Amino acid sequence: MDALAKALGPVFVAGFGLQQLLELLDPWLDPLLGGRKRQVYAGIALLYGLTLAALTPIRALRPFGIEAGWIDMLLTALFISGGTKGINDLLKWLGYQKEAAKARLSPEQIRRV
Numbered sequence: 009m010d011a012l013a014k015a016l017g018p019v020f021v022a023g024f025g026l027q028q029l030l031e032l033l034d035p036w037l038d039p040l041l042g043g044r045k046r047q048v049y050a051g052i053a054l055l056y057g058l059t060l061a062a063l064t065p066i067r068a069l070r071p072f073g074i075e076a077g078w079i080d081m082l083l084t085a086l087f088i089s090g091g092t093k094g095i096n097d098l099l100k101w102l103g104y105q106k107e108a109a110k111a112r113l114s115p116e117q118i119r120r121v
Contacts, residue, residue: 016099060088
């Protein structure tokens, strides 16, 4: 799990930074945006995620040995734009995959793990 945390740490930190930025801007933007706040914030978040994914080596799939080029860049941007919820969803999915893999093991294989 340490390798996973190290690999996904930058994505988590970027998403957390985004959440903090939007919280700081909220008192000023809320009165200006009114009912369009969610849409504008989503646009800001996606632009932030795309910019970070395009200009830095941060990737969500590469740590798992998946070289997917622009798809990895897009998924990374989406995870970042989701803030901490995006990375939590990814970690939850990975946990489900781990449990599904364990369910396919025989009792002997489980004892060895």
